[in-house]
Amino acid sequence: MSSEPIERRVSYLGDRLKASRCQICGKEYFEVRDYCSDCGRKSYLKMSAVDLFYEKGTLELCTLVTEPTNKFTKLGSYVYGIVSFHGGKIRVPGRLTDQIIKKDENVDLATLEGREVVPRFRRRYSVNRTDVVPTISLAFTLADEYYPHQEYKVAAQNKEYELPGIVGYGVYTSRFRIKEGGIERAVPFTDEDSVTAAVEAGKTALIHSGIDSSHVGKVYVGSESNPYAVKPIASKVAQVLQLGEEDGDVQSVDAVDTEFACKAATSMFKDAAALVNYPASGIRNTMVIGADNSQAAPRGCPGGELDLFVGYGGAAFVFGKHDVIAEIEGWHSVTSDTPDFWRRDGEQFPMHGGRFTGDPAYFKHVKKSVTKLMGKFKLEPQDLDYFVPHQPNPAFPVKVARDLGFKEEQYICSLQVKKFGNTYSGCSPVGLAAVLDIAKPDERILVASYGSGAGSDAYLLRTTSQLLEKRKRQKINVKQLAENPFAQYVDYTTYRRLKQGM
DSSP: OOSHHHHHHHGGGTTSOEEEEETTTOOEESSOOSSBTTTBGGGTTOEEEEEOTTOOEEEEEEEEESSOOGGGGGGOEEEEEEEEEGGGTEEEEEEEEEEEEOTTOOOOGGGTTTOEEEEEEEEOSOOOTTSOOOEEEEEEEETTSSSOOOOOOOOOOOOEEEEEEEEEEEEEOOSEEEEETTEEEEEOOTTOOHHHHHHHHHHHHHHHHOOOGGGEEEEEEEOSOOSOSSSOSHHHHHHHTTOSEEETTEEESEEEEEOBTBTTTGGGHHHHHHHHTOGGGOOOEEEEEEEEEOOOOOTTSTTGGGGGTBOEEEEEEEEEEESOSEEEEEEEEEEOOOOSEEOOTTOSSOEEOGGGGIIIIIIHHHHHHHHHHHHHTTOOGGGOSEEEEOOSSSHHHHHHHHHTTOOHHHHGGGOOHHHHOBOGGGHHHHHHHHHHTTOOTTOEEEEEOOBTTTEEEEEEEEEOTHHHHHHTTOSOOHHHHHTOTTOEEOOHHHHHHHHHOO
């Protein structure tokens, strides 16, 4: 089977899976077109767009590609087939992703045909490092494995709160894991990167919030594993998720990349909240995403010690003033020029300052931001219900929490580094999501991120009654991701190959 001609024929689709429907006869087409072949001229301007991005399809027929051509060789063997939507009215060609198929492995295609699948936003194929990374939503995962299908329903906005805060959130990480030294870490599939994680986390956040994506007036994407040295990834996220009002082929939204090591996302929480709290901005909602394919040199190489902890994934938060689930009561940030971790321009992997990353870097900044914030509000550790520290490794967050006077029951549920690894910009946001998954109304949460270079953001949140109502929209939470029976474990060689990507 030849892979590339099929990809060329569907390249016009862009990144969002779309179709068309004739408003006269109801016929649907897997292409954007302005007339119906059955109704002819009278259907001109009577065609409506059909968005399949959040829908569920059926894998009708499939085949195993064992000798992929050129740009698809890094995928190895893979399943390609025909996916139908709306009872067969629309049929699209697509690749079944998140499947590691070993050479000469016998795949029973009959067990796949007839299964429900969900569109995923992924890289299309491999290109040279000088090329733009091609992406598409014609990759599918099995709907009843790892990630269940979730409907996106826009809900009416009801209660307005005095303080701005979080109105919805979402977490994304791969189904692949490596287990070493008593901890597990998430590993991206070959066609995943920080951009695909950002889109999937943002998609889930929109579903959870129930807001119309067109109401998002600004999106911040924090990452230190951007596939580009010069080119924003926030623009891709904004277009795929259709953030802001559509105006022809552009989105009326401000999209910006942010970078401050592992606090690239949390740095923007205060900005996102301030915008929705400023009437003159005209912005109802904002979105902040932290996502990373955390990088480290191979074992035995300079900087290879980091390879024990790096993970993959991200979290997205929608901010607003209506139907808030956690109000932002206050924050405090600290910064210093402490070069404990860095990656020079043109270098593939970061370096770190060894023991220097501890006391003069992580511990000093986290303790300072937390104590300053608690001092502003005259709080003691016992006045808080949860503490969420940044988690570069299993030891640091436990030590800093104890040093600050927090008890284990206040911080243990936020610690996800032993399940997903250090997801860099997504690390403390994933910990916050884990707490929001279980928190009760009117509980206080203190989040303290850390970014090398160096700085820390501390936020004080108070949950509301909206938290329980919106929790009903979640089909999967952080704990279920961590303990998912469909997670697949890989060896170190496979881990390094998947980390390299397409």
